[in-house]
Amino acid sequence: xxxxxxxxxxxxxxxxxxxxxxxxxxxxxxxxxxxxxxxxxxxxxxxxxxxxxxxxxxxxxxxxxxxxxxxxxxxxxxxxxxxxxxxxxxxxxxxxxxxxxxxxxxxxxxxxxxxxxxxxxxxxxxxxxxxxxxxxxxxxxxxxxxxxxxxxxxxxxxxxxxxxxxxxxxxxxxxxxxxxxxxxxxxxxxxxxxxxxxxxxxxxxxxxxxxxxxxxxxxxxxxxxxxxxxxxxxxxxxxxxxxxxxxxxxxxxxxxxxxxxxxxxxxxxxxxxxxxxxxxxxxxxxxxxxxxxxxxxxxxxxxxxxxxxxxxxxxxxxxxxxxxxxxxxxxxxxxxxxxxxxxxxxxxxxxxxxxxxxxxxxxxxxxxxxxxxxxxxxxxxxxxxxxxxxxxxxxxxxxxxxxxxxxxxxxxxxxxxxxxxxxxxxxxxxxxxxxxxxxxxxxxxxxxxxxxxxxxxxxxxxxxxxxxxxxxxxxxxxxxxxxxxxxxxxxxxxxxxxxxxxxxxxxxxxxxxxxxxxxxxxxxxxxxxxxxxxxxxxxxxxxxxxxxxxxxxxxxxxxxxxxxxxxxxxxxxxxxxxxxxxxxxxxxxxxxxxxxxxxxxxxxxxxxxxxxxxxxxxxxxxxxxxxxxxxxxxxxxxxxxxxxxxxxxxxxxxxxxxxxxxxxxxxxxxxxxxxxxxxxxxxxxxxxxxxxxxxxxxxxxxxxxxxxxxxxxxxxxxxxxxxxxxxxxxxxxxxxxxxxxxxxxxxxxxxxxxxxxxxxxxxxxxxxxxxxxxxxxxxxxxx
Numbered sequence: 001x002x003x004x005x006x007x008x009x010x011x012x013x014x015x016x017x018x019x020x021x022x023x024x025x026x027x028x029x030x031x032x033x034x035x036x037x038x039x040x041x042x043x044x045x046x047x048x049x050x051x052x053x054x055x056x057x058x059x060x061x062x063x064x065x066x067x068x069x070x071x072x073x074x075x076x077x078x079x080x081x082x083x084x085x086x087x088x089x090x091x092x093x094x095x096x097x098x099x100x101x102x103x104x105x106x107x108x109x110x111x112x113x114x115x116x117x118x119x120x121x122x123x124x125x126x127x128x129x130x131x132x133x134x135x136x137x138x139x140x141x142x143x144x145x146x147x148x149x150x151x152x153x154x155x156x157x158x159x160x161x162x163x164x165x166x167x168x169x170x171x172x173x174x175x176x177x178x179x180x181x182x183x184x185x186x187x188x189x190x191x192x193x194x195x196x197x198x199x200x201x202x203x204x205x206x207x208x209x210x211x212x213x214x215x216x217x218x219x220x221x222x223x224x225x226x227x228x229x230x231x232x233x234x235x236x237x238x239x240x241x242x243x244x245x246x247x248x249x250x251x252x253x254x255x256x257x258x259x260x261x262x263x264x265x266x267x268x269x270x271x272x273x274x275x276x277x278x279x280x281x282x283x284x285x286x287x288x289x290x291x292x293x294x295x296x297x298x299x300x301x302x303x304x305x306x307x308x309x310x311x312x313x314x315x316x317x318x319x320x321x322x323x324x325x326x327x328x329x330x331x332x333x334x335x336x337x338x339x340x341x342x343x344x345x346x347x348x349x350x351x352x353x354x355x356x357x358x359x360x361x362x363x364x365x366x367x368x369x370x371x372x373x374x375x376x377x378x379x380x381x382x383x384x385x386x387x388x389x390x391x392x393x394x395x396x397x398x399x400x401x402x403x404x405x406x407x408x409x410x411x412x413x414x415x416x417x418x419x420x421x422x423x424x425x426x427x428x429x430x431x432x433x434x435x436x437x438x439x440x441x442x443x444x445x446x447x448x449x450x451x452x453x454x455x456x457x458x459x460x461x462x463x464x465x466x467x468x469x470x471x472x473x474x475x476x477x478x479x480x481x482x483x484x485x486x487x488x489x490x491x492x493x494x495x496x497x498x499x500x501x502x503x504x505x506x507x508x509x510x511x512x513x514x515x516x517x518x519x520x521x522x523x524x525x526x527x528x529x530x531x532x533x534x535x536x537x538x539x540x541x542x543x544x545x546x547x548x549x550x551x552x553x554x555x556x557x558x559x560x561x562x563x564x565x566x567x568x569x570x571x572x573x574x575x576x577x578x579x580x581x582x583x584x585x586x587x588x589x590x591x592x593x594x595x596x597x598x599x600x601x602x603x604x605x606x607x608x609x610x611x612x613x614x615x616x617x618x619x620x621x622x623x624x625x626x627x628x629x630x631x632x633x634x635x636x637x638x639x640x641x642x643x644x645x646x647x648x649x650x651x652x653x654x655x656x657x658x659x660x661x662x663x664x665x666x667x668x669x670x671x672x673x674x675x676x677x678x679x680x681x682x683x684x685x686x687x688x689x690x691x692x693x694x695x696x697x698x699x700x701x702x703x704x705x706x707x708x709x710x711x712x713x714x715x716x717x718x719x720x721x722x723x724x725x726x727x728x729x730x731x732x733x734x735x736x737x738x739x740x741x742x743x744x745x746x747x748x749x750x751x752x753x754x755x756x757x758x759x760x761x762x763x764x765x766x767x768x769x770x771x772x773x774x775x776x777x778x779x780x781x782x783x
């Protein structure tokens with residue numbers, strides 16, 4: 001036998017042995033477990049400490065509050081009284097305590113549970129990336145070597161440092177994509193992977209993970225349809241399968257989606273800027289090194305690190321037809337990550353969708369790029385293996401690629417360790433067990449207050465949490481009567497979801513509870529009402545044992561829907577184990593479709609059967625407590641009646657001072673009315689123009705609080721802007737030019753349809769005029 005043949009056979013035998021070993025789950029999981037342990041080792045060494053970073057104080061606080069609710073009170077974490085004056089915990093989009101990993105927080109506490117969650121999610125992500133790469137045609141060796149490119153990438157290194165543990169939900173991205181791939185090409189039952197991954201992400205606070213993974217799943221669906229474009233008769237079946245998987249994924253997530261939808265409808269998050277990053281910034285984010293300014297991350301460099309040492313493997317993976325869809329997915333994701341920086345990108349189009357309009361940071365699509373890079377690198381190793389099987393010189397390609405991918409683990413691990421070492425840590429405060437009360441609080445130390453049996457009224461969140469202006473941090477008791485002379489109130493039991501009171505009244509009275517109102521609160525006596533957003537109960541005269549319970553309709557309906565979906569998935573699994581793909585015939589398909597629709601039907605019935613007051617949380621107010629939505633313009637306003645093309649009327653305007661001195665603060669106010677459908681994100685431009693120059697006071701929301709698109713019809717919106725005339729500004733007449741701008745039209749201004757009583761200027765109107773100087777004078781809205 002020729003020497004070259006013997007060498008090839010030996011090489012092939014060795015490669016087969018490696019493939020067989022790595023294809024075995026126990027060895028693979030052992031390797032992944034060791035790697036994950038190395039990555040999180042610094043976190044484990046400080047597991048008992050509290051992260052002081054501002055985001056961590058809020059997000060870790062949610063986890064702590066949920067653990068307290070379950071451990072101490074034996075209740076589900078439905079309501080969180082410890083932050084912002086009370087908030088709907090299930091409906092808080094960033095809470096991660098409705099996922100399987102919450103068990104680790106319950107067992108070990110939320111501080112010690114955090115590194116264990118990171119460890120578990122990295123292992124899950126490594127295995128998911130491996131399986132996804134194999135489904136793309138990669139060998140076991142290539143998939144194992146490439147899996148860390150995604151599962152150990154920079155975003156998972158920085159997540160614990162920033163307190164963004166919910167970003168580990170992205171580790172489920174390859175599992176969701178895999179479920180769609182296999183569910184459309186082999187057995188529909190594989191779609192359960194997508195449903196479970198999606199529900200897990202949503203329960204884990206996946207405000208970004210859920211939408212971005214949905215985009216990846218849509219891409220996988222389009223790819224599958226493209227493969228069958230020459231056999232059009234199978235396309236309807238594929239579309240039906242994709243629809244069933246999507247419905248089941250959403251159905252299994254209803255326990256969280258319905259409460260979150262309720263939250264975002266009551267307090268919509270509007271992002272009106274035009275974010276984006278340049279191509280070179282994106283490249284450095286993927287291949288650079290993390291930099292720090294103190295304990296703060298200095299830039300995007302290395303934030304989404306995949307490692308430059310993986311580039312040769314990626315280039316090798318580009319050869320072959322299998323690489324085309326992966327490369328296309330990565331290229332589209334990279335383009336999307338540039339946002340508005342490159343002019344137009346898919347991010348601009350996605351932002352027109354309801355949920356995607358609330359996502360601010362396009363660079364997070366680089367996480368999808370990391371998955372594509374992982375799959376391409378795995379294909380590169382696979383191509384080198386095939387070359388080696390054909391010729392011994394192929395080792396000259398295989399060995400360097402394998403060595404470089406192994407060496408790529410070094411910068412990935414270094415990134416994890418550097419981020420962990422730059423955390424601001426302290427020992428958690430000592431626990432003080434006493435009666436719960438609200439305190440003024442401090443949003444930068446929000447996670448501390450539950451340790452003291454106190455709530456923090458100081459509030460910071462990514463969405464505008466409705467807070468009642470009646471909340472107080474100095475009350476002797478958090479339950480009190482509006483009319484103290486009407487009787488007395490005594491608390492007998494308190495927990496997050498239940499409050500028991502003994503009330504004695506000589507006449508009907510209103511009882512106030514020092515927490516925000518929500519329609520899920522129910523009382524055993526009297527009627528629960530919203531007193532300008534404060535939880536209150538109107539009670540009759542007499543002696544009462546009042547029990548307030550939090551039983552939110554959206555959580556019950558969503559939870560029931562998810563339980564039914566889980567049962568349907570169990571049915572799918574049983575049929576799959578028996579070798580049955582799906583029921584045959586029209587009756588069988590009708591049964592399958594009915595099973596998928598069942599969660600929605602049961603959730604809808606529960607929603608209809610459970611009564612709940614659907615009224616506004618209270619008067620909409622700005623940060624200073626001013627009422628924003630009113631019935632008539634404030635006294636002293638000048639009527640303008642300017643109509644804009646977006647279905648908005650500028651009814652009036654006013655200024656609060658007769659004359660403004662340089663360095664003095666002035667309040668400018670516009671009064672808007674919505675008469676038609678307004679594009680989401682439509683903002684207000686306001687320019688102050690005078691002898692001292694031009695000053696830009698543009699803003700995306702009315703009084704930086706309420707979107708114009710959310711302004712109730714038939715009501716007026718007070719747009720209050722406080723501004724200081726810069727020191728040294730020249731005396732003279734200053735005018736405020738106001739109008740609207742539309743983000744869907746590239747930020748262009750909305751045309752004036754009818755100028756009313758104002759003068760048009762630059763697609764806006766001269767709305768306010770005032771004098772600057774020392775002498776007294778009159779200010780006025782222009783006529």
